[in-house]
Amino acid sequence: MKPPPFDYAAPTTMAEALSLLEEHEGEAKILAGGQSLMPLLNMRLARPGLLIDLNTLADLDYIREVDGGLAVGAMTRKRTVEDSALVKSRHPLLHAATLLIGHRQIRNRGTVGGSLAHADPAAEYPAVALALDAEVRAVGSNGSRTIRAADFFVSYLTTALAPTEVLAEVRFPRLAENTGWSVMEVARRHGDFAMAGVVATLALDAGRRCTDARIVLFGVGATPVRAQEAEQMLDGEAPGEKLFEDAGRMASEAIDEPLSDVHASAEYRRHLARVLTRRALAEAAMRAAGGH
Amino acid sequence: MAKLRPVRLTVNGAPYEALVEPRMTLVDFLRGELGLTGTHVGCEHGVCGACTVLLNGRAVRSCLMLAVQADGATLMTVEGLAPDGKLHPIQEAFIEEHGLQCGFCTPGFLMSTVELLKENPSPSDDEIKEALGGNLCRCTGYQSIVKAVRLAAEKMRAIDPPSAR
Numbered sequence: 443m444k445p446p447p448f449d450y451a452a453p454t455t456m457a458e459a460l461s462l463l464e465e466h467e468g469e470a471k472i473l474a475g476g477q478s479l480m481p482l483l484n485m486r487l488a489r490p491g492l493l494i495d496l497n498t499l500a501d502l503d504y505i506r507e508v509d510g511g512l513a514v515g516a517m518t519r520k521r522t523v524e525d526s527a528l529v530k531s532r533h534p535l536l537h538a539a540t541l542l543i544g545h546r547q548i549r550n551r552g553t554v555g556g557s558l559a560h561a562d563p564a565a566e567y568p569a570v571a572l573a574l575d576a577e578v579r580a581v582g583s584n585g586s587r588t589i590r591a592a593d594f595f596v597s598y599l600t601t602a603l604a605p606t607e608v609l610a611e612v613r614f615p616r617l618a619e620n621t622g623w624s625v626m627e628v629a630r631r632h633g634d635f636a637m638a639g640v641v642a643t644l645a646l647d648a649g650r651r652c653t654d655a656r657i658v659l660f661g662v663g664a665t666p667v668r669a670q671e672a673e674q675m676l677d678g679e680a681p682g683e684k685l686f687e688d689a690g691r692m693a694s695e696a697i698d699e700p701l702s703d704v705h706a707s708a709e710y711r712r713h714l715a716r717v718l719t720r721r722a723l724a725e726a727a728m729r730a731a732g733g734h
Numbered sequence: 735m736a737k738l739r740p741v742r743l744t745v746n747g748a749p750y751e752a753l754v755e756p757r758m759t760l761v762d763f764l765r766g767e768l769g770l771t772g773t774h775v776g777c778e779h780g781v782c783g784a785c786t787v788l789l790n791g792r793a794v795r796s797c798l799m800l801a802v803q804a805d806g807a808t809l810m811t812v813e814g815l816a817p818d819g820k821l822h823p824i825q826e827a828f829i830e831e832h833g834l835q836c837g838f839c840t841p842g843f844l845m846s847t848v849e850l851l852k853e854n855p856s857p858s859d860d861e862i863k864e865a866l867g868g869n870l871c872r873c874t875g876y877q878s879i880v881k882a883v884r885l886a887a888e889k890m891r892a893i894d895p896p897s898a899r
Contacts, residue, residue: 443778449736450756450802480798481779484759493756497803521792545868547783547846550792551799633867 445483448490452498456608459494460583464606466492472608473497474517474556477548502555502610505529511574511615512536516555516608524549535574535623536614539566539641542625545633555609558594561601563701564635564661566625568595571612572666573641573658579611586610595665621645621654622729624722627661628714630705636661637706638714640693642722644676646730652676652685657693657719662700662711669693672719681727690720741805745770746814754801761785763801764811772812772841776870783869786842787811793849795868812841815848823889824848824882833882835873842869847883855891859884 453459463470469491473479482488496502502517505526512533514523523529524540543549543557543566557567558578570576571591578589580603594602603609617623627639638661645654655676657669672693679685694716702708738753745768752767759778764770764787776784778797785796788810815822824847827833834840843866850857850865857865862883863876871879 444762445757445759447736447755447757450739450800452802452805476798476800476803477780477795480759480800483757484778484797493800495803545783546849546865547786547793547795547868548780550789551794631867 443484445480446486446489448483449492450495451492452495454498456499456502456581456610457583459496459499459608460581460606462492462494463608464583466494467605470494472559474559475519475552476556477544477552478556478560478562496555496608507532508613511613513611513613514554516553516559516610516612518554520544520549520552520554520557521546523554532616533614535617535625535641535643536570538623539570539625542566542627542636542639548633554612558612559601559603559609561595561599561665562635563595563598563663563665564637564639566627566636566639566641566660569639569641569658569660569666570625571614572668573643573656574615574617576615577613578609579613580604580607581610582607592668598664617643618645618654620647620730622726622731624725624729626718626722626725628718638662638700638711638718640715640718640722642719642726644681644723644726644730646681646727650680650731652679652681652727655689655723657689657723659693659697659715659719662697662715667697669696669719671696676723681723681731683724686720686723686727689723690716690718693719739802739805741801743804743807743809745809746811746817752801756800756802758801759797760787760799760801760804761796763804764796764809767801770811770813774838774841776838776842781870782839783842783846784839786845786869788845788849791849791852793846810845810848812844815844823893824851824886827886827889828879828882831878831882831885833874833879834871839869839871843871843879847886850883851887851890856887857883 471490473493473495502515504515506513576591623643627636641658643656655673660666672689700708700711774784776782780798787796
């Protein structure tokens, strides 16, 4: 349970980090909060030749209000998001999702960018990013590019980031006034990785009918999974128990092959996806209608 | 072996300087290099919380950090709670409420409690459980630990009433 040997660099500028990454392409690994990477190193599941620590880049730690939402620097700690008055008032969904991540000691260290770049399919932020159509800014030595969340999560622990790119920022769009939200998960113990979870957003139009629904399941596949058929069946319908029950069933059927492991069987994960989707839609509808 | 790197840091008020291998975790550095064995090594993958220390005032798992990353930091370990041998009110409360049996997990619980009570001098039971959720105990049971934290909060409020802060 001790990490294998590696070299370590603590760049003070992004340019320095990028040139190290290019110079050591294929053997370098970015170290952000370390709450996922350090266990992998301790268990020797990862053997990078060089760790490039971004903790010395102070200018990646910020939460700013931007047109249409919040811009969050990659090295912003989850605890900073949790305590942010701006996040609480402007983005209660992001705040609520943050409280589900690990424990306080983990959130004191773990970062927003690290969570997205690690892309654990059972993690909360990737699902939130997908549900909100968040955009990730990746920088490389040739400049930066924006990647939509829908294109970012490629597979298990795999993103669209090139080996020579660093995730610098994520923009979470704000929800519209008439839109309610919910984030729910079932874990063995509070703070553990979810066996299954869901992020749902739902708007009610002027006639109190469902519109613009988003359902993203996590912990059930290789990436967070959007349940588009279930989203579509809600469109134009009056919110109600039966409707959400049907949407939950449809969402659970949208999962190709849920993960089956020691924590939960595939069948149980599918069951959780159905029940959580139903509950989350009901909660989102209630919030959309002005309730809390 | 990878190149050794210098680390300068403050632990429990005292300055330290050392050359370390990059792969050395902070908890192994505290125990092996500085001889501060009060911080315990448990699971070594961020689950049990036995290695919890305060990094610049915040509770973190020292098995999930490299010693080289603590360069320039101010740390507090369980040894810092009773520098002159007199127990801290949180330690007294754990004894009085039987918040420990074997004591292996205790340093981590104590340090998580320090952070909690600094930020919230009168936590509810739910807030105590939330703050200690990242610490595992395998023998005492959590009820007496929660009680101990409640008593610790009382003791600390008596010494340093919130109005005087």
